[in-house]
Amino acid sequence: MRREPNVSRVPVSVRRVPGTFYILIIMISLASITIPGFGTVSNLLNILLQGSFLAIVACGATLAIISSGIDLSVGTVLSLSGVVTGLALHAGIPIALAILSGVLTGLICGIITGSLVAFVGLEPFIATFGMMSMAQGLGLVLSNGASIPGFQESFRWFGEGVVWKVPVPLIIALVIVACIWWLLRHTRLGLYIYAIGGSEEVAGWSGIEVGRCKLALYSISGCLAGIAGVLLAARMNSGHPTVGVGWEMDAIASVVIGGTPLTGGRGGVIGTMVGVAIVSVLRNILNMLRLSSPWQITLIGAIVVIAIGLDILLRRWRLALEG
Amino acid sequence: MGDGPLLKMVGITKEFPGVKALKGVDFELRAGEVHVLVGENGAGKSTLMKILSGVYRPDSGRILINGKEVQITSPRKAQESGIATIYQEFNLIPYLSIVQNIFLGRELMTNTAIPRMNYREMRVKAKELLDSLGIQISPDTLVKDLSMAQRQMIEVAKALSLEARILIMDEPTSALTSREIEHLFDIVRALKASGMGIIYISHRLEEIERIGDRVTVLRDGEVIGTKDVSGLSTEELITMMVGREIGDLFPRERVSKGEVALKVEHLSRRNVVKDVSLEVHYGEIVGLAGLVGSGRTELARLIFGADRFDHGEIVISGRRVKGDHNPSASVRSGLSFLPEDRKEQGLCLSLSVANNVILASLRRLFPHRITSPRREMNVTLDYVRKLRIAIPSPFRAVKSLSGGNQQKVVLAKWLCTQSKVFIFDEPTRGIDVAAKAEIHGLMNELAEQGAAILMISSELPEILGMSDRIYVMHEGRIVKEFTRDEATQEEILRYAMGGVGGAA
Ligand SMILES: Nc1ncnc2c1ncn2[C@@H]1O[C@H](COP(=O)(O)OP(=O)(O)OP(=O)(O)O)[C@@H](O)[C@H]1O
């Protein structure tokens, strides 16, 4: 911890890739060799497409976790905004407004949890846990528990369209990831999120308005869940009230696999993308192997633990090598 | 600026649950003066300063800057009113870089269409600041990789970057050794000459006459008096502070030393500790002197098992340390280590005083694994009395104690283990003169009862006054061993700075 005469060290900007990156490479190589059809362009594109939705949601989770908070509500908020968009479309509202209503639903959920955390002082776990349940319930109420299928072509483009062979959701996800990366790297809010995660007290004593930053980050997280919900509805051609069940866990797992510790204060969105890739590749592999859903759940849990455990071992090993 | 004082605080009161921390304090600061604030642990110094820096709101009282009343409702307001603070407890974020920490809350932005952080400019400014403070560290270094002393200097840099009119320094030297203190004093003098008003809190009384112009004494939340430093004797000051005479600062009676308690041979870790050999006998207090960064703390951490060593051998109470050396095994084999960083390694801040005191002694106190609140209470109260820890109740969370009282709790925690071998890293950091004398008395008592003590201290008078033998470290090596009679302040410093064949 304490290496005294410090001449120069790796600047912050050249952070290493998370160790789990190598695990991703190994997974992909092994799968391409052993599973026929895995390495094809269409399958890889499919993985990227599937991962896009999770990537968007995980961006928000990254912000929450860096601030040493957590957002448990992203999955059900995603469902809720899909339902709202579906209802709006069925009511004949113009597409742009329907999309907006879905995104706004997410944003409003985020603002509510953010305010609860920032100004009422609820623990993020409690506030977002409450929102998780409320959004789920509301989605079921609004949809009568059934999915809302069948949208017009122009809306579905957002889910299944392609631009120069690149799926639209992937493009949107890339733009969002770039924005969040930029936010964390180059804006005050980004730095303050790290600072709050490092020490809320110190951040406050440095003149940072901690409450406002928290409100902002949970709002962003909600808004992103809203966007993902709309895109997923477009992709599946239906707004389903329980489509997002468990997504918050996938998102949190991606963040943690990506090297952002739950204690906050460090990490970043690039790592999270490695995590998203690992989770998505894994789901794809398990699907190709035609494993039943319970087995998938079991294996995903195991892989999360193994990935993070290996990362810790790798780091220790590297430290020993450096010495 | 008029002739009136730069800052006036009038009738400030502040009450915490169960504690009247300030009872109507008046305080005044002129431009271009260093006004020293002294008082026992828990007297209310830090609280008064936190009111000035916007961390706490006073229950009543007024604050005037240049004769105009100001409302300091938040740290940001304080900054805007030209007040910069170096807090007693560290105020840096470990996983951010030096640049990010220095400019936290006041980042420079580019004036492009979409403004973003201007790290280039911040880095240049930070580098200038660091250079002016004589710190040779890349501004991109993460704060977590810095030593306590380096962090302290970064705090100074952060405060200076505010270009404030009023600078509050709450025990800035408690983590520094003489060389950095010299440097800091030069800076303080320059700031003073430029018309800044500086409030300076310290328990090192010798510092008062070196840089203070006036001194105000606080006791139990009240001002005892404000005096000019010139013509004020140390005895007078101490009497004002504690309201009674205190005993000899370094009482010494030494029994003959016993067997070897701790033996270290050719111990090395990378390039922080190089081929160190030393021994400490039962009944002996051994001082470990050296500049900041000389590897003293690192050596202690190796012995305690907090870090792994590459080569060498450690023998504790006749038992050779094995490969699986770790802190918990050390505690079990009767080695106690009082770390220098009380906030991170010394205390569980949100636990009560009682919980902290017994934390390292559970095995001894409750051999049947079942705790008894009565026993816990009695043991704690015993140490509270012995060390004069000022607390309303032992159930109070440690984080609400004053800095010095927190330090006493760490001490109590390790004394409570009744170990036979102790390593103390800066045991009296932030502790007031009276309590210091008591702690020194306790250490002597321990030695008399046969304990072996290795004491790291940056205060040479403490090293000279307490030690039977003194090792001096420089750049990871032990470069000199003194007996009690050979050692002088000058000689120790000469070796510590590497003046005498340091690299040999
Ligand atoms: N946040 C808090 N909650 C409760 N009590 C507090 C809090 N902060 C300080 N106190 C109490 O107020 C009193 C004054 O504390 P303060 O920190 O001002 O002392 P100090 O003079 O700075 O002492 P030291 O020399 O040990 O740093 C102490 O009794 C302390 O326990």
Ligand SMILES: [Mg+2]
């Ligand atoms: Mg204090």
